[in-house]
Amino acid sequence: MAVSAAAKKFAGQVSQLLKKHYPDAKCSLNFSTPLELLVATILSAQCTDERVNLVTRELFRKYKDVAAYAEAPPKDLEKAIQSTGFFHNKTKSIQGCCETLLERYNGQIPQDIGKLVDLPGIGRKTANVILGTAFGIASGVVVDTHVSRLSQRLGLSQEKTAEKIEQDLMDQFPKKEWIVLSHRLIQHGRKVCAARKPSCGKCPLEAICPKVGVEGKG
DNA sequence: CTCCCGATAT
């Protein structure tokens, strides 16, 4: 699908206003290596970054490399990450990833979207976070719960699935903006354009926002 | 589509 010039112009306005208001938006998950970011991002599913950072402070002290996660008794890992929710699934994902990394990639994290998505528990969202934030590779736009919601409200996409929303965003924003755009949209979604009670009065995008689906408008 | 799941705000 070709994108209209009007759509790209609107995207440019969004981009400019976000840049002005969130000049140095960055990843809010604490990490010091690509592996730590991979683990933190798996833990971040349906959980606040604040909670993830609380858990990983101890977790990263105990598990230093891929082998440490792969060899750990599952019960130990489950206990360590319990408070982030979905802990059975997340433990299987972390250990499955680390086992596969040892088997196929000599314990290294591949810098390739296809290979990352092929790992257990890694979808496009997590893969885009790892590539963009750990390696500086613009493989796509990170579409999480915040980016999905903001894309709808701003009228950037009418699609429902994360995959289709991501394609719409990639079509409207230049590739060089994808990584920082993701961080800015997420920060804006957390602080201003919140799910339940959006602070439209304090929103820097107020003047151009169609407010699709926002109560009182739409 | 459903299921996984604890912590917090409303």
Add this chain to the structure above:
DNA sequence: ATATCAGGAG
């Protein structure tokens, strides 16, 4: 009580 939080798999 219920919605929501940097999702992914079956």
